[in-house]
Amino acid sequence: MLADLQQLALAAAPQEICGILFGRDGRVSARRAAKNVADDPLRHFEIDPRTLIAAEREQRNGGERILGYYHSHPNGPVKPSTTDAESAAPDGRLWLIVNGQDAAAWHTAKNGEIYGRFDAITLDCFGAKGQTAAEWKS
Ligand SMILES: [Zn+2]
Numbered sequence: 153m154l155a156d157l158q159q160l161a162l163a164a165a166p167q168e169i170c171g172i173l174f175g176r177d178g179r180v181s182a183r184r185a186a187k188n189v190a191d192d193p194l195r196h197f198e199i200d201p202r203t204l205i206a207a208e209r210e211q212r213n214g215g216e217r218i219l220g221y222y223h224s225h226p227n228g229p230v231k232p233s234t235t236d237a238e239s240a241a242p243d244g245r246l247w248l249i250v251n252g253q254d255a256a257a258w259h260t261a262k263n264g265e266i267y268g269r270f271d272a273i274t275l276d277c278f279g280a281k282g283q284t285a286a287e288w289k290s
Contacts, residue, residue: 154255154275157183157222162252165226170197172207173248174216178273180248182216188223196235197223220246230256237267246273 161169170188175181186203190196199221211218225233230249232240240247242262247270249256258270265271 154250157248157250158252158255160185161224161226161250164224165252167193168195168197168224168226170199170221170223172199172203173219173222173246174207175219176217178219178246180219180246183222198239218245220248222248222250225249225251227251230254232258232266232270234267237264237269240269242269248275 168188168190169185171183171185173180173183184203184207187200188197189200190198207215207218210216225231228251230251232247232249236247236249240260242260242264245260247258247260249258255275257273257275258264258266259273260269261271
């Protein structure tokens with residue numbers, strides 16, 4: 153559930169949490185926590201590559217499909233940062249950003265409206281419709 157993720161984000165603050173989202177057709181059905189291996193986990197996140205590689209391998213072998221990633225902004229709005237934009241591949245995957253109160257979802261794209269990399273999308277997470285990210289469109 154989204155609320156669980158927000159609780160985890162609160163509990164881990166001021167560190168950023170991160171993980172992988174599974175599902176299809178823009179709908180998140182499961183998540184898997186990953187270690188944040190960023191040099192400065194208070195300001196950035198980097199999903200443990202071992203978790204990512206394992207998930208990619210499982211997908212190739214018929215496991216759950218990787219829909220995208222989540223991470224938290226413990227002290228800020230749930231809008232992608234410029235660092236997020238720099239580290240995001242324009243692969244169409246979903247980025248979910250949460251803090252203790254809010255959540256928003258974004259698609260990575262080649263010419264996204266946010267920092268040239270993200271497009272806001274309606275959040276449809278774990279079966280619960282959330283808020284849209286439209287208000288953060290710049
Ligand atoms: Zn971020």
